[in-house]
Amino acid sequence: MAATGERVLEVRDLVKHFPLTQGIVFKRQIGQIKAVDGVSFDLHRGETLGVVGESGCGKSTLAKVLMALERPTSGSVKINGVDMAAAKGGALKRMRRNVQMVMQDPYTSLNPRMTVGDIIGEPYEIHPDVAPRGDRRRKVQELLEVVGLNPDHINRYPHQFSGGQRQRIGIARGLALQPEIIICDEPVSALDVSIQAQVINLLERLQNEFNLAYIFIAHDLSVVRHISDRVAVMYLGKLVELGKDTEIYDKPAHPYTQALLSAVPVPDPEGREQRERIILQGDPPSPANPPSGCRFRTRCWKAQEICAKEEPLLEIRAGTAHESACHFAESQDIVHA
């Protein structure tokens, strides 16, 4: 999983605000939900970027904007140097070939009225120039084999498969157009733990085979650590920390990351009672009215006056080797302490 290769995805100052409206006939905008508010990162060929954060921090909105399912309010999403956020019509359709998605719930992401062959073959019908008509059935069977399903099951319907098998079908659909980037929006959180491992292993094998770049969104920190080369931590629409998986897990610098890591359950009963837990006070603030300055300051034990006045930028700070957005960033080993 070496993260060497050219940049395939370049996200700059990505912003997605959803308007809050009032009234039925004459809608008035009374505010906006700042779901994603200035996110920048790069993704290299063959690399996995894990995105973690609690519910409502904007992870799934980020995925939708990257898939061009939602138009960003501002900012750019460049794929191989071309801005997808500004593309329209045929150009956008062609760009979609390069970015595909694996969805969270394998029970709702497959059309129950279509056979597996139709589901996996649909990308070829939408993009007919990828595969000639006579070739498609064979290609679909190859894809089934690649994801570890029986190619003879091409005429079956989704309800005849288990959750793990359905997720494999979803992955096969994502692979059909030979994309360079696959966005996995919590691909294993709806599955049993034993099946999770199979799907993760499959994703890793496919990455090595086809040199795919993943954006892996999840809230399970151990799964993210297992698959990711780099990890981005999100809080209230912003990235608060970005670095290699080992840096984030062993030397977290941002207080929020530290608190997240201290919540990871330890399977070993020996000594876990003595482990220091950082328990955050309160709930995340509303994304419609985020706090001034640092967004985490309302729940942070390190907060000072400067945190309310000045927004900390995501940059490499003294004493740490990776980017973090905290005025008082300080490496601290939480997991092994």
Next chain:
Amino acid sequence: MSDIRPAGPLDPETQQSEALDQVAPATVPDTAQPGVPPSAQPKTKKKDGKPASLWTDAWYDLRRRPLFIGSAIMIFILVVMAIFPQLFTSVNPYDAATCQLIDARTPPSAGHLFGQDNQGCDVFAKTIYGARVSIMVGVTTMIVTALFGGLLGLIAGFRSGATDVILSRTTEIFFAIPLILGALLILVIFGRGNVWTVMLALSVLAWPMTFRIMRASVITAKNQDYVMAARALGAGAGRIMFRHILPNALAPVIVIAMINLGGFIAAEAALSYLGVGIQSPEISWGLMIADARDRFLEAWHPLIFPSIFLSITVLAFIMLGDAVRDALDPKLR
């Protein structure tokens, strides 16, 4: 294999076997057991191992429901009756010569199974010939309302926004008019009613029912993940509407259309009874009931027999709709 890979330096075969080796231990509990024939696996009920879609499952389920079998046989007989009434009776009630005024209101006998009516015509023959109008009005109105209401419902549910607001408010105006009262008004405007004006009056007023059902189920289907997946693949609006949304939104519309069909037949009879629907010399059950009502105490048979046929027909279609609804609802399986 090789063409799915952006750059495949290795021989496709070796890599494929590698890939299979890697995945084999992981997939054993996950994939369907290869030793078990498809027919033995759950949910694949058909013996020949063909895939079970919603409709094949529903058909399998329906064939085992007495309610469905009973109503289907009834409907089959009624449809044959409507198309070929001469198979059931040698008497042509449209021929005035078959009516003997002197035998008016004769009770049922061997020669006239259902007796004779006020004009001395054979009630059995008239009842058989009356099926045609009922079935024609019911089926045509059902098809017109399902197509028109369904199409508008699909557009309103899919487009949402201003299109939805305009269509939904328009529908509500029609929805506020009671079916029989509204049809009565329309038919009075037309003057002499016939099969076509009755169909028109009922269709104009009944499409909002299908519209609402279709709109609601399209909105449900539209927000499913598989629609988002299709959009992510770059599918156009037409493909999303007709490949993904419509097949998943259709079942409740079909059920409501079948149940409505019985209602349309009853409405036709009611309008004919009230004197604004089918007019004599045309034959319709509602008209027969209206003709017989004044002399009911002297002669019950010209009223009771068409009433029984009417009730059975309406019931058969409603029961069929019920059976189909149960068969299409996976939660009841």
